[in-house]
Amino acid sequence: MSTPHTQAIDRLVAAIETIVAGAPDAILARAAEPLAALVAKDDWIDPAFAAPDPVRYRQYLLYRDPADRFSVVSFVWGPGQATPIHDHRVWGLVGVLRGAEIDQRYARTASGALGFAGPPTQLDAGAVATLSPESGDIHQVSNAFADRVSISIHVYGTDIGRVERATYDATGAAKPFISGYAQPASVFA
Structure with a gap:
């Protein structure tokens, strides 16, 4: 059954499929437009993929490309x-659907520790940002609000829930992790 949720994701997936078939260096620039169109309206996401957790942010898989070229994920921030x-270790785009996020980028210092790579950036609803290992993809993201939920839609250059990535402490020491997903029960019914 087609719903506003599935129709919106289907439109984004069709656009991204066309883009990832082209030149890799143009993916981020070209994929930002269809993601911006998706997050321009906040009337399509299924509430099951927008449910916050009281303890930690949630990451829901909205679409996984069968050829593992990309995935679409909703992040829900309490x-x-x-x-x-x-880090991410693949290219990615972030589009804020609801609320706002604070994105603090990091870079390695001469000693190998992590330092701020500029001031934090606030991404408001409708904003789209890009990241890639080539331009620096180490960051920390937080909900800009202490009193409401924020939601962002991410597109990554693989199934991000299955990629071994790393978290970092201030010294730059890496700890491997695989994020997985917090899928709603209805997905498995």
Whole structure:
């Protein structure tokens, strides 16, 4: 059964499929437009994929490309929730659907520790940001609000829930992790 949720994801997937078939260096620039179109309206996401957790942010898989070229994920941030400092190891785009997020980028210092790579950036609803290992993909993300939920839609250059990535402490020491997903029960019914 087609719903506003599935129709919106289907439109994004069709656009991204066309883009990932092209030149890799143009993916981020070209994929930002269809993601911006998706997050421009906040009337399509199924509430099951927008449910916060009281303790930590949630990551829901919305679509996994069968050829493993990309995935589409919703991130749901409860009030004041944040990620640890982490990386992605693949290209990615973030589009804020609801609320706002604070994105603090990091870079290695001469000693190998992590330092701020500029000031934090606030991404408001409708904003789209890109990241890639080539341009620096170590960051920490937090809900900009202490009193409400924020939701962002991410597109990654593989199934991000299955990629071994790392979290980092301030010294730059890496700790491997695989994020997985917090899928709603209805997905498995």
